[in-house]
Amino acid sequence: MEKPVFYLLPTPIKPGGWETIPDYAIQIYHKIDYFIAENAKTARRFLSEINHPLPQSEITVHNFDKNSGSKDADEYMQPLTQGRSIAYLSEAGSPAIADPGNQLVLWAHRHKVKVKVIPGPISLMLALAGSGLNGQNFHFHGYLPVKSHAFARKIELLQEDSVKRGTTHIFIETPYRAEKTFGELLKVLHPDINLCVARDLTLDAELVLTMPVRDWKKEKTKILAEKPLCVFLFAAAGAGIN
Amino acid sequence: MEKPVFYLLPTPIKPGGWETIPDYAIQIYHKIDYFIAENAKTARRFLSEINHPLPQSEITVHNFDKNSGSKDADEYMQPLTQGRSIAYLSEAGSPAIADPGNQLVLWAHRHKVKVKVIPGPISLMLALAGSGLNGQNFHFHGYLPVKSHAFARKIELLQEDSVKRGTTHIFIETPYRAEKTFGELLKVLHPDINLCVARDLTLDAELVLTMPVRDWKKEKTKILAEKPLCVFLFAAAGAGIN
Numbered sequence: 001m002e003k004p005v006f007y008l009l010p011t012p013i014k015p016g017g018w019e020t021i022p023d024y025a026i027q028i029y030h031k032i033d034y035f036i037a038e039n040a041k042t043a044r045r046f047l048s049e050i051n052h053p054l055p056q057s058e059i060t061v062h063n064f065d066k067n068s069g070s071k072d073a074d075e076y077m078q079p080l081t082q083g084r085s086i087a088y089l090s091e092a093g094s095p096a097i098a099d100p101g102n103q104l105v106l107w108a109h110r111h112k113v114k115v116k117v118i119p120g121p122i123s124l125m126l127a128l129a130g131s132g133l134n135g136q137n138f139h140f141h142g143y144l145p146v147k148s149h150a151f152a153r154k155i156e157l158l159q160e161d162s163v164k165r166g167t168t169h170i171f172i173e174t175p176y177r178a179e180k181t182f183g184e185l186l187k188v189l190h191p192d193i194n195l196c197v198a199r200d201l202t203l204d205a206e207l208v209l210t211m212p213v214r215d216w217k218k219e220k221t222k223i224l225a226e227k228p229l230c231v232f233l234f235a236a237a238g239a240g241i242n
Numbered sequence: 243m244e245k246p247v248f249y250l251l252p253t254p255i256k257p258g259g260w261e262t263i264p265d266y267a268i269q270i271y272h273k274i275d276y277f278i279a280e281n282a283k284t285a286r287r288f289l290s291e292i293n294h295p296l297p298q299s300e301i302t303v304h305n306f307d308k309n310s311g312s313k314d315a316d317e318y319m320q321p322l323t324q325g326r327s328i329a330y331l332s333e334a335g336s337p338a339i340a341d342p343g344n345q346l347v348l349w350a351h352r353h354k355v356k357v358k359v360i361p362g363p364i365s366l367m368l369a370l371a372g373s374g375l376n377g378q379n380f381h382f383h384g385y386l387p388v389k390s391h392a393f394a395r396k397i398e399l400l401q402e403d404s405v406k407r408g409t410t411h412i413f414i415e416t417p418y419r420a421e422k423t424f425g426e427l428l429k430v431l432h433p434d435i436n437l438c439v440a441r442d443l444t445l446d447a448e449l450v451l452t453m454p455v456r457d458w459k460k461e462k463t464k465i466l467a468e469k470p471l472c473v474f475l476f477a478a479a480g481a482g483i484n
Contacts, residue, residue: 024261107435
């Protein structure tokens with residue numbers, strides 16, 4: 001008997017954008033009939049989009065989201081102990097980075113199950129590569145504090161770190177707060193700091209733009225309104241340059 | 243005239259492993275006849291592996307490595323100012339993260355040239371997803387100090403940060419130092435810390451394994467000898483778990 005594998009399978013960032021997913025990921029999808037997903041409904045739509053050979057009624061898809069816990073992990077991961085390979089997918093992009101899937105991965109490691117990650121698009125890394133900022137030392141923070149004072153204090157600390165150590169700092173922001181956050185960033189950051197704004201990665205409306213804060217202030221373009229999740233990156237000028 | 247684009251194109255981590263690269267990346271490769279590469283020789287081999295429609299003599303490939311500077315960037319990027327799209331590729335995996343390509347990307351931003359990143363495999367992110375460690379707050383450090391004392395001090399600081407803030411710390415190590423570094427890590431880290439070792443991502447020999455330091459000490463497996471670049475990740479137990 002082949003040893004069971006816990007696959008982490010990529011999904012597109014762009015709705016329907018399967019061209020961004022390597023073919024061998026699709027081939028693995030087609031071999032699996034038991035899935036755990038951040039959103040079971042979206043996952044079933046994905047399986048239909050990529051023409052999974054089995055009818056939906058013969059495919060199991062469990063929902064595992066931020067409200068799920070270790071009891072759910074125990075239950076849903078059971079097939080792996082019986083020699084059956086299963087796969088986890090997130091709602092968009094590569095799984096087990098910015099979603100609850102890492103709990104399932106830890107479960108697999110604790111039970112000596114082989115974990116195999118299949119490459120796919122990752123917004124924050126597309127943003128980092130496209131930014132031109134230092135990729136040899138970077139810190140991803142997820143979301144930063146919402147309250148203006150706490151946010152400004154945090155940005156000051158990160159800016160200080162970037163000037164000292166050359167770290168690129170990366171964080172994400174929800175669409176409805178992105179414009180406000182952008183304004184506050186411009187206020188707090190030093191004019192020399194390189195700031196990158198990225199959104200809609202892999203989509204037609206993709207934007208990845210890096211300028212010193214000084215130049216962003218001149219542009220005053222309202223580039224963020226009503227757009228999806230935004231990635232902000234900044235680093236001291238010269239960081240990562242040989 | 244269509245606006246020129248500066249593409250960042252992925253290459254496989256696994257030699258010849260083009261199945262890990264999405265098809266639309268190959269289609270873009272085929273449309274481009276002017277490349278800048280971390281290693282021009284490897285790049286020409288890549289173009290031949292993916293059956294670029296033009297003969298090598300009609301394709302330009304400039305070498306841009308860690309010894310290149312802003313004068314080279316100025317020269318090689320010129321075609322973009324004349325409306326010609328060009329592409330950059332690294333020696334293995336997704337470009338402009340752990341290679342000198344970011345200088346070219348900054349050049350493009352300064353000259354208002356559109357930058358487009360095509361997704362591909364990234365060792366450190368495959369390692370992070372496969373580790374099960376906190377992906378909502380992580381810091382990639384590139385290489386850590388080589389000298390034992392400085393290394394131990396740095397690891398102590400990072401460990402303290404992980405216990406306080408839940409950060410996952412990630413660093414890479416060259417093959418010939420990996421075993422020694424692994425031994426030193428086991429000495430310095432607290433037994434409760436979750437440590438992940440990852441190497442050969444996307445290759446047949448792929449390894450991604452996470453255990454508390456306590457368990458790694460029991461195993462005493464010599465898993466690292468004579469293997470390629472190693473990715474080490476660690477985080478405090480419970481970091482990133484809801």
